[in-house]
Amino acid sequence: MKKIWCLMLAVSLVFSMTACQQEEMVQKETEQETPAEIQENTPEETKPPQQKNDLSWTKGIDPVQEISGTVEGTTETYVRELTDPKYQGRVGGSEGNRAAADYLAKEFERIGLQQLPQLGSWKQSYQTNVASILPGEAWIVAPDQTQTALELGKDWVFRASPEELDVTVSLTTDQAVYDEGKAIWDANVESKGTARKLNLTTGEVSAGMAYTNPSCNPSRILVSEEVYAQLKQPGYQIHLRLPDAIEEEGTAENVVGYLPGKDHTKAVVLGANFDGPGQCGPLLMPGAYNNASGVATMIQTAEWLVQSDELPCDVIFAAFNTEDNDENGSSALSKLIEDQYAQIRMVNLKCIGWKGQPLTIYGENSEAVLRNSLAGGLGLQYANRALGADEKAFYGEKMSAVLLFQDACLTNPETNSILNTTRDTADNLDFAMLDDIAKKLAAWVIECGDEPLDSYVVYW
Missing domain, CATH: 3.40.630.10 (Zn peptidases)
Incomplete structure (x- = not known):
């Protein structure tokens, strides 16, 4: 019985040593957030x-x-x-x-x-x-309420909207104004917390934007620098008409x-x-x-x-x-x-x-x-x-x-x-x-x- 016990212990040690050799030690990872x-x-x-x-x-x-x-x-x-x-x-x-x-x-x-x-x-x-892949529409609205259509794919793109929108809004980073539904969040100025806001920013429109919006967060709007410059002028707004594309x-x-x-x-x-x-x-x-x-x-x-x-x-x-x-x-x-x-x-x-x-x-x-x-x-x-x-x-x-x-x-x-x-x-x-x-x-x-x-x- 003692011999059997010693044999079993030896086998266990061999397996353990093999496993330790197989798993190479990994250097300590850099301290960063894991995506x-x-x-x-x-x-x-x-x-x-x-x-x-x-x-x-x-x-x-x-x-x-x-x-x-x-x-x-x-x-x-x-x-x-x-x-x-x-x-x-x-x-x-x-x-x-x-x-x-x-x-x-x-x-x-x-x-x-x-x-x-x-x-x-x-x-x-x-x-x-x-x-669903559905189109949207947008216009620049001047202080005199004149509307100029924006071309989707050239002047602007958007991420799929979880609800139908037909709003005319200005840019803001004032939470109170945003909560009143009178403005779209200016993510160029303040990007923190934008995941839960209808927001607008600038970028390379021709690169597109991931259309999918599976978490049903508010739509994101990306416009050209020229459009953004217009919207920053006093009295200018953007008119958005987005379909409900999220089921x-x-x-x-x-x-x-x-x-x-x-x-x-x-x-x-x-x-x-x-x-x-x-x-x-x-x-x-x-x-x-x-x-x-x-x-x-x-x-x-x-x-x-x-x-x-x-x-x-x-x-x-x-x-x-x-x-x-x-x-x-x-x-x-x-x-x-x-x-x-x-x-x-x-x-x-x-x-x-x-x-x-x-x-x-x-x-x-x-x-x-x-x-x-x-x-x-x-x-x-x-x-x-x-x-x-x-x-x-x-x-x-x-x-x-x-x-x-x-x-x-x-x-x-x-x-x-x-x-x-x-x-x-x-x-x-x-x-x-x-x-x-x-x-x-x-x-x-x-x-x-x-x-x-x-x-x-x-x-x-």
Whole structure:
């Protein structure tokens, strides 16, 4: 009995030492606020790029073996399709968004995925706030009440309004005047607290503005410097006529595919949000980097995995919707499948493929086993940090989740500046990088998909 006890203790120590060696010590992070999500590129919310994160390499984990063969599709095909104007920037729940969901469902079927048994359909519908792509009108009103029409997309743009507006107002930073409904908040002068106010600021109108307004905050108005200069003159006002573009009790749809594996008690979820910033008048915000890039890579990964003779566990492919609305698309799927599996490992793909910038695995030490396995297997650096995107819906006792991302999205001024603008196009992306990472991610699923959530077991 004593020999057995000593043997068990020795085995426990070996497992413990292996785990300690596997998880590399991470340098102390810079003391800064962790963004809960990628901020929308509206002037009152735009922040300077964050300081560069401390990135680390995982030791003791071999890269995955390369898969042989070819696949029919390419990530470029999927990105260019999803950024087509017919999808209206894919704002959650809109007509264009639903058309994009139809396209994704057809692609899932074409490449050979199955419908998730719990759904019996390619789509998962859930309750959420949704938006419609509707035009607005605006005029400059002179002191003599003469009105001059402003051209949408040239003189001004707006964010979708949660209620119908037909008001003539002046600029103010006087809270009392604003509360009386006689003025629009001048965010050029005072930007604090503008998220809850109907506000106006200046910027590059041609870059557009994220149309989606899922939290139903008041609309934001962006005008040219020339228009703003007029409004600052005594007696000048702006007449706004905005439609109610927010439906507070609507429905949106995830698109979900599935491949069965050997162990049906475990699942890997590969996810990416397909909704985008929308379209305001003639200005389309294509959302190539954020986040057609992630969706395209997920589909390409599925193409590789369909060819596998056997997968170690079930694999679920999820195109999440309404990520900008508290990630409730990913939450809906997480709640649906959580009780179906003893273990779920989730990889979220977001903002990847910017030319000349490396990929990074984001995950705190609570997700270290999955994070290190993925980083080591794919040959990528990792950041000991959570960003709180769709992956956070898959944190739990029997779930683990990480984010495949690019540090440049937060730290590189050029990359950061295009988010949710008309400049977020497919031409910014390195499709060879996306094709390569899809192939490696498929290999990782085949080799490591059924790995346990914990790296070691302690025997007592």
